[in-house]
Amino acid sequence: MTKFIFVTGGVLSSLGKGIASASIGTLLKSRGISVSMLKFDPYINVDPGTMSPFQHGEVFVTQDGTETDLDLGHYERFVGINLSSHNNVTTGQIYSAVIEKERKGEYLGRTIQVVPHITGEIQERIRKVAKKDEVEVVITEVGGTVGDIESLPFLEAIRQFRLEEGRENTLFIHLTLLPYISSSAELKTKPTQHSVGKLREIGIQPDLILCRTQIPLTGEARSKISLFCNVEEKEVIQAIDVENVYEVPLRFEKEGLTDKILHKLNLTASKTDLEEWQRWVERVNHPRGEVSVGVVGKYVKMKDTYKSINEALIHAGAANEVRVNTVWLEAEEIESQPETYLASLHGILVPGGFGMRGIEGKIEAIQYAREQGIPFLGICLGMQCATIEFARNVAELGQANSSEFDPHTPHPVIDLLPEQKKIKAKGGTMRLGVYPCELARNSLSHKAYGENEVYERHRHRYEFNNKYRDLLTQRGLRIAGTFKDKDLVEITEISDHPWFVATQFHPEFKSRPRSPHPLFRDFIKAAMKRGSQTLTEP
Ligand code: GLN
Numbered sequence: 001m002t003k004f005i006f007v008t009g010g011v012l013s014s015l016g017k018g019i020a021s022a023s024i025g026t027l028l029k030s031r032g033i034s035v036s037m038l039k040f041d042p043y044i045n046v047d048p049g050t051m052s053p054f055q056h057g058e059v060f061v062t063q064d065g066t067e068t069d070l071d072l073g074h075y076e077r078f079v080g081i082n083l084s085s086h087n088n089v090t091t092g093q094i095y096s097a098v099i100e101k102e103r104k105g106e107y108l109g110r111t112i113q114v115v116p117h118i119t120g121e122i123q124e125r126i127r128k129v130a131k132k133d134e135v136e137v138v139i140t141e142v143g144g145t146v147g148d149i150e151s152l153p154f155l156e157a158i159r160q161f162r163l164e165e166g167r168e169n170t171l172f173i174h175l176t177l178l179p180y181i182s183s184s185a186e187l188k189t190k191p192t193q194h195s196v197g198k199l200r201e202i203g204i205q206p207d208l209i210l211c212r213t214q215i216p217l218t219g220e221a222r223s224k225i226s227l228f229c230n231v232e233e234k235e236v237i238q239a240i241d242v243e244n245v246y247e248v249p250l251r252f253e254k255e256g257l258t259d260k261i262l263h264k265l266n267l268t269a270s271k272t273d274l275e276e277w278q279r280w281v282e283r284v285n286h287p288r289g290e291v292s293v294g295v296v297g298k299y300v301k302m303k304d305t306y307k308s309i310n311e312a313l314i315h316a317g318a319a320n321e322v323r324v325n326t327v328w329l330e331a332e333e334i335e336s337q338p339e340t341y342l343a344s345l346h347g348i349l350v351p352g353g354f355g356m357r358g359i360e361g362k363i364e365a366i367q368y369a370r371e372q373g374i375p376f377l378g379i380c381l382g383m384q385c386a387t388i389e390f391a392r393n394v395a396e397l398g399q400a401n402s403s404e405f406d407p408h409t410p411h412p413v414i415d416l417l418p419e420q421k422k423i424k425a426k427g428g429t430m431r432l433g434v435y436p437c438e439l440a441r442n443s444l445s446h447k448a449y450g451e452n453e454v455y456e457r458h459r460h461r462y463e464f465n466n467k468y469r470d471l472l473t474q475r476g477l478r479i480a481g482t483f484k485d486k487d488l489v490e491i492t493e494i495s496d497h498p499w500f501v502a503t504q505f506h507p508e509f510k511s512r513p514r515s516p517h518p519l520f521r522d523f524i525k526a527a528m529k530r531g532s533q534t535l536t537e538p
Contacts, residue, residue, distance in 0.1 A: 002130035003169045003265045005139045006158045008147045009174040009207070010195025015212050016248075018071035020175050021141040022078035023249040027081055027258040028137055030249075031269035036133035037075040038140040039068070040090045042150035046092040050427050052374050056102060057304025061457045061509055062087070065433020070307050071141060077311060077512050078249070085271070086132055089125045098176055099166055114153055122157035123164075127299045134519040136267070146174075147198045148349060168266050174199060174206035175239065178213045178221060184265070187221040196229040199266065205230060208257070210239045218378070238379035246281050250274065280318060280514055286322040291527040292447065293347040296365040298358035300328035305425070307349050312511035316520035320528060330360030331365070346525030347375040350382030352506060354458070356405040363389045370494060375526035376503030380460050383492060384414040386502040387464055387472070388409065390494070395475045398466075404462050413472070415465040430461045435483050437505065438492040444501050448518040454481075456490075456505035463502060464489035464504065499526030 004022065009017040018039075025035045030398035041048070049067030050057045060073040070090040076083060096123050102112050142158065144151035162170040176192040176281050196206060209231055211217055213423060217238040228231045237255045242248060252258070253274060262269055288337040293313060299305035310326060327345065334341045340496075346371040350362050362382070366389040369376040382403050391400035391413045399406075402414035423429045434455045441447040446452070466487065473479060480501070481491030494500040501519060511517035 001167070002135060003132075003137050003171070003267065003497050004126065004161065004165060005137060005261070006148055006161075006266075006524075007139065007141045007173045007198065008155070008204070009144070010174055010199070011191040012177060012195050015175055016108060016245075017175050018074045018240075019078075019137050019245050019248055020173075021071070021209050022074040022402045023252055024257070024261065025075060025079035025139050026096075026249040027186055027253055027274075028261070028269075030253075030272050030277070031258060031262065032273070032366070033137055033139050033267060033269055034135040035079055035082065035086055035139060036129050036135040037072070037079065038073050038081065038129045038138060039143060040122070040140065040151075040154045041069050041088065041090040041143040042148065042154060043090055044092045044095070045090060045388065046427060047090060047098060049430075053299040053305040054302050057302060058307040059459070060280065060308065061161055061432060061459045061506065063434045063457065064334070065458075067428065067459065069143070069144075070304060072470075073308050073311070073509070076248075080512060083453075084132075086118075086125070086128050089122070091153070091381070092155075092416060094118055094121045094125070094313070100307060104200060111121060114158060117423055118153050119157040122154055123156065123161050123401045126158075126161060137265070146195050151193060155199070155202055171208070171358055172199075172204055172206045172266055172379070173208045173210060175210040175212060178211050178217070180214045185214065186290055187218055189221050189224045190372075193228040208235050208260060210236060210237050210257075212239045212241070214241050216240060221478060238357060244281060244284055246277075247283065268325060274330055276514065283321065284314065284318045284323075287321055289318065289322040289528065290423060291317075291322050291346040291531075292325045292327055292344065292510070293349055294327045294329050294342055294365070295349045296329045296331050296362055297351050298331050298353050300330050301324075303328070306351055308511070309349070312517050312520045313349075313507040313524070314513045315513050315516035316524040318513070319516040319521045321526050322524065322528060323522060329365075331361030332367060333361070335361040336364070337388040341365075342368050342374070343372075345374060346530045347377070347523060349377045349523070350379065350385055352380035352382065354381070354404075359405055363392075369446075371498060373498050373530075375499040375523055375530060376497075376501070377523040379508065380458075380504060380506055381395060381457075383502035383504050383525035384460075384462060386500075387413050387477075387492060390472060390475070390477050390492075391468065395468075395472055399521070402462055410511075412467070413468045414462050415462055416461060431458045431463075433457060433492075434507070437481040438484050439491070439496045440478070443491070444477060444493050444499060444518065444522065445480045445503075448501075448522040450518070453520045456503070456507060457509045458505045460504065464492070498529065499523065 007021045058070040066085040178187040313324040361384045391397040396410040400411040401409035403412040478493040480493040
């Protein structure tokens with residue numbers, strides 16, 4: 001029988017509810033308990049795939065090709081599981097499903113209402129995760145902040161859920177913020193009191209309160225929260241700010257959170273197995289050297305857009321025992337003066353993206369990396385730009401472009417496949433999810449993976465145009481990976497370069513702390529060869 005944990009957030013957004021939920025998953029898994037995760041997103045979009053990165057941050061892609069919230073990335077990395085479409089549910093999906101059933105006449109003449117129909121559909125989605133993933137515990141993170149109009153149906157649904165499943169099978173954890181007022185040197189509990197008050201108004205009494213705080217939780221704050229929020233003092237748990245998010249599970253463990261959860265859910269578990277995690281965290285915190293990698297993107301002011309890339313660089317750094325100092329560069333700004341921004345870097349990465357803004361800056365950055373022998377990793381749009389750069393500057397196709405940016409280019413080296421040309425609707429219609437990629441022997445990619453065939457996740461509409469394959473390869477571009485069934489180019493490399501790899505897929509989605517992605521790992525290794533600074537322990 002499955003048990004259910006619900007994580008809600010109070011006071012304000014960006015408290016790290018995703019990391020907290022993922023950490024709880026890590027901890028239960030470290031006790032030998034099988035876990036799956038579910039994220040509820042209260043917006044009306046069916047999925048985040050159609051949203052601007054400025055609005056939403058990264059769109060994480062699961063194996064089955066679902067475009068999901070970036071918290072699923074945290075879950076996969078922390079808990080070490082692969083999630084699917086049923087692990088991310090939005091208001092848009094709930095309403096679409098209910099309206100579709102109504103049109104089919106499935107409600108037999110009844111009036112369709114938020115309670116019980118919308119809330120019923122939400123509960124069904126929680127049970128679906130338990131059933132499909134066959135785990136002992138499902139952790140559900142309710143997006144948004146308590147008090148928002150949008151998240152109300154989700155909160156009402158989980159209130160009812162406890163009634164049906166029983167107290168011993170459900171647990172409510174509330175993450176809140178204790179602001180520190182330096183003038184009076186005090187942690188303030190009032191916002192927490194209000195947010196728990198809001199929860200109790202709708203019938204949810206949290207079992208555990210996680211207090212995000214800058215300084216250690218004081219006894220006074222603990223007892224106030226206990227008194228006003230109707231929990232015992234031992235149920236108030238410190239969630240102190242940390243530099244390295246992978247430390248959060250270790251901190252929670254120290255606070256006794258795992259034992260408290262197990263006790264409340266009446267679960268028996270094995271001895272904790274966090275030693276390896278701990279060693280890995282130490283490795284991240286005590287690097288032997290440092291390399292600087294420039295990420296040339298167009299949404300760099302919104303760091304969440306490149307979440308998985310950032311994490312994959314951390315994992316790759318740890319594997320090489322260096323800290324990766326990531327320099328976020330706005331592509332438009334480096335246009336016409338790449339040297340100023342790029343000369344001091346040990347590696348250059350051009351990530352995925354859409355639309356034409358910043359393209360020329362990215363192409364210039366790639367040309368600089370190619371000509372100066374700086375290790376380069378291009379991802380999706382980064383690979384497409386690398387193809388354009390090579391076509392223009394090496395194969396002398398001056399006006400080469402992607403038909404995404406110039407529909408009338410005489411040399412569409414990146415183009416739509418005929419089946420994509422027919423598609424009009426934007427939602428969920430790109431090449432999405434896992435495809436096999438066969439690797440060319442003796443390529444840098446083959447060396448990195450140590451395998452002949454790999455499976456990687458995609459999210460793009462445009463492809464390498466095979467009409468230019470012969471010309472470009474004659475000039476020295478190497479096709480290092482292909483999707484055999486459709487003869488699509490998946491990886492390009494440049495042979496007479498220290499390390500130049502560009503992939504049509506997104507390797508960052510598969511990188512995990514203790515199994516860093518091979519391409520990221522070798523990219524950082526190559527960057528170290530270019531020059532890394534040795535750090536001396538203080
Ligand atoms: N815009 C490009 C395409 O649709 C690249 C997409 C991406 O980088 N994820 O093919």
